[in-house]
Amino acid sequence: MAQYVVGDIQGCYEGLRRLLDKVEFDRKYDKLWAVGDLVARGPDSLKTLVFLHGLGNAFDTVLGNHDLHFVAIQAGIKPAKRSDLLAPLLKSKKSDELAAWLRSKPLAHRLDKDTLISHAGLYPQWSLKKAVKLSQEVQQQLVGENWLALISAMYGNSPREWDKTLQGFDRYRFIINAFTRMRFIHNQTTLEFETKSAPSAGSGALRPWFNVANTKLKKQQTVIFGHWATLMGQTLSSKFIGLDTGYVWGNSMTLFDLENRKKISIRNKG
Numbered sequence: 001m002a003q004y005v006v007g008d009i010q011g012c013y014e015g016l017r018r019l020l021d022k023v024e025f026d027r028k029y030d031k032l033w034a035v036g037d038l039v040a041r042g043p044d045s046l047k048t049l050v051f052l053h054g055l056g057n058a059f060d061t062v063l064g065n066h067d068l069h070f071v072a073i074q075a076g077i078k079p080a081k082r083s084d085l086l087a088p089l090l091k092s093k094k095s096d097e098l099a100a101w102l103r104s105k106p107l108a109h110r111l112d113k114d115t116l117i118s119h120a121g122l123y124p125q126w127s128l129k130k131a132v133k134l135s136q137e138v139q140q141q142l143v144g145e146n147w148l149a150l151i152s153a154m155y156g157n158s159p160r161e162w163d164k165t166l167q168g169f170d171r172y173r174f175i176i177n178a179f180t181r182m183r184f185i186h187n188q189t190t191l192e193f194e195t196k197s198a199p200s201a202g203s204g205a206l207r208p209w210f211n212v213a214n215t216k217l218k219k220q221q222t223v224i225f226g227h228w229a230t231l232m233g234q235t236l237s238s239k240f241i242g243l244d245t246g247y248v249w250g251n252s253m254t255l256f257d258l259e260n261r262k263k264i265s266i267r268n269k270g
């Protein structure tokens with residue numbers, strides 16, 4: 001039985017299938033996790049979701065910003081952007097069921113004692129245990145009767161700093177932003193959403209989240225994440241495993257084999 005984590009798929013069904021074929025993925029024996037952003041920007045979001053949903057227990061995912069945004073569009077809270085290429089998914093009869101399925105997923109998940117996956121990474125003040133607890137707080141809301149209010153309230157950049165006394169939508173918005181949109185951190189604690197480029201230096205006031213010291217993270221622990229295509233998986237640390245290698249932008253899609261800790265990629269032949 002092999003266990004894999006795949007990077008951002010973003011509706012690139014054909015690439016996903018080629019990557020799974022390359023490792024001879026067998027849904028009877030193997031398990032696939034995704035780091036989120038299953039949909040949007042690529043050509044086949046509907047086919048991708050139908051396929052992944054159809055894998056049943058052989059597949060699971062954490063939520064990415066594009067997955068949550070699809071849930072918001074599907075619920076009528078946000079208008080669809082043409083560049084997201086979501087029209088066939090939104091028109092499909094399966095759209096309700098697929099959105100509800102995504103909504104039931106966590107923001108962060110511990111694959112084992114020492115391995116966390118989330119879409120954007122781990123906020124430097126949180127332990128793996130804390131991350132899962134905060135993810136569960138939001139997940140409870142997303143499957144509860146007030147989910148629509150939360151989906152409406154999740155947009156926005158503030159608060160930018162974690163404070164354990166945060167409550168209600170401010171608390172949930174920070175947790176969602178940290179797990180799905182984080183890249184750079186300003187002055188050790190402040191989420192910065194404006195910069196999307198790759199980090200040019202690991203010092204100064206603006207650092208990638210994984211270059212901010214996390215005293216709660218144990219030596220043997222690793223964080224697997226996606227979201228940051230311009231990184232191309234380069235964190236310069238074996239503790240932080242970046243899997244978004246920008247297939248949707250013409251680069252490659254990457255799968256991480258949890259057993260041998262190796263990355264396998266395929267190129268977008270565009």
Ligand SMILES: [Mn+2]
Nearest residue numbers: 037064065227
């Ligand atoms: Mn993303």
